[in-house]
Amino acid sequence: MTSASRPLxxxxxxxxxxxxxxxxxxxxxxxxxxxxxxxxxxxPTVYRALERLMRDGLAHRIExxxxxxxxxxxxxxxxxxxxxxxxxxVVAEFTDQDLQARLSxxxxxxxxxxxxxxxxxxxxxxxxxxxxxGHAH
Amino acid sequence: MTSASRPLxxxxxxxxxxxxxxxxxxxxxxxxxxxxxxxxxxxPTVYRALERLMRDGLAHRIExxxxxxxxxxxxxxxxxxxxxxxxxxVVAEFTDQDLQARLSxxxxxxxxxxxxxxxxxxxxxxxxxxxxxGHAH
DNA sequence: TCATCTATGTTATATCATAACATTTATTAT
DNA sequence: ATAATAAATGTTATGATATAACATAGATGA
Numbered sequence: 001m002t003s004a005s006r007p008l009x010x011x012x013x014x015x016x017x018x019x020x021x022x023x024x025x026x027x028x029x030x031x032x033x034x035x036x037x038x039x040x041x042x043x044p045t046v047y048r049a050l051e052r053l054m055r056d057g058l059a060h061r062i063e064x065x066x067x068x069x070x071x072x073x074x075x076x077x078x079x080x081x082x083x084x085x086x087x088x089x090v091v092a093e094f095t096d097q098d099l100q101a102r103l104s105x106x107x108x109x110x111x112x113x114x115x116x117x118x119x120x121x122x123x124x125x126x127x128x129x130x131x132x133x134g135h136a137h
Numbered sequence: 138m139t140s141a142s143r144p145l146x147x148x149x150x151x152x153x154x155x156x157x158x159x160x161x162x163x164x165x166x167x168x169x170x171x172x173x174x175x176x177x178x179x180x181p182t183v184y185r186a187l188e189r190l191m192r193d194g195l196a197h198r199i200e201x202x203x204x205x206x207x208x209x210x211x212x213x214x215x216x217x218x219x220x221x222x223x224x225x226x227v228v229a230e231f232t233d234q235d236l237q238a239r240l241s242x243x244x245x246x247x248x249x250x251x252x253x254x255x256x257x258x259x260x261x262x263x264x265x266x267x268x269x270x271g272h273a274h
Numbered sequence: 275t276c277a278t279c280t281a282t283g284t285t286a287t288a289t290c291a292t293a294a295c296a297t298t299t300a301t302t303a304t
Numbered sequence: 305a306t307a308a309t310a311a312a313t314g315t316t317a318t319g320a321t322a323t324a325a326c327a328t329a330g331a332t333g334a
Contacts, residue, residue, distance in 0.1 A: 006331085009281060028321070045282060047322070052281085063200040064255050066290095066321060083244040086252070096243045103258055106233045107220040111263025115223070118201050118257040121240055126248025143300080146312060165290070182313060184291065189312085203290060203321090 005056070014038060015049040016058055016070060024089040025067035062091065064120045069093070079103070081119035087128035142193070151175060152186040153195055153207060161226040162204035199228065201257045206230070216240070218256035224265035 008016070018034050019026060026034075028046045035046065050068055053059035058074050061067075062082060071080065072093045079100035083092040104114050145153065155171050156163060163171075165183045172183065187205055190196035195211050198204075199219060208217065209230045216237035220229040241251050 083249045094243060106231060107258045112220045112260055113266050114258045114260040116259040118255060120255040121244045121251045122253040123249055123251040129248065129250050
């Protein structure tokens, strides 16, 4: 059997809780600020906790924001995609079954073998439509 | 008529040439190093040139690498997607007509209005397949 | 017990990006 | 021509993101 992985450490649990509670992606330094009261004082601890959470599929990195979100569907294996509102900052995670297959197929035409995919869509969420421009406030 | 935009400045032309000549994405500081012989000494000049090139669709930012590539198909309006070899570092830009429509449709189900999309696929190119792991060398 | 693995602490530094303001160059209108 | 404008660049400083390297500690398992 595949050896069970260790349980999350208190720091890892705390980081996941902070990400889950946030309505928006948090940067590593946002998290570090929130963790200071827990006695965490240095960036590596935060980045290490994030590594573990991402390895376990419990959190995702938003590349275009250099920030992190809790996974809204832990333990799924499909490609996670994100719709990011540039007005209010909310991020919606979604999964489209065909998308990963299509991306694999298209990139694979030239013999490319995909191991990881980043799909991030910027724009405006339903609530913020109408505000054509604007940044988070 | 839509007013013609200015021609590229020498610095902008130089940055584009460097990106085109490179076999891999270049970071802003890679470019800065290469531009020192041209008398460019500070990051803002590089970032500004990149801004202009990206605005004109002549270069793209690879979010997952914090680096930049020349566009292989200037003036197209379709979504640009990238296949990034994590072994040798080469980036292939490709366009799939249906992909943008599909992404718009899927994200739009909840009323989201897309303005910009990032699609980056990491893995191994045909030449590097077989090398299952490994990083650029 | 001993070796190993994971996590964390700690210090320092590397890397990526922009703010703010001055200056210069090119374009356009008059 | 020249004044007004817009775009690019220079310059200094700083902000923001991320990791290297090495030490320590606790848990797991042979």
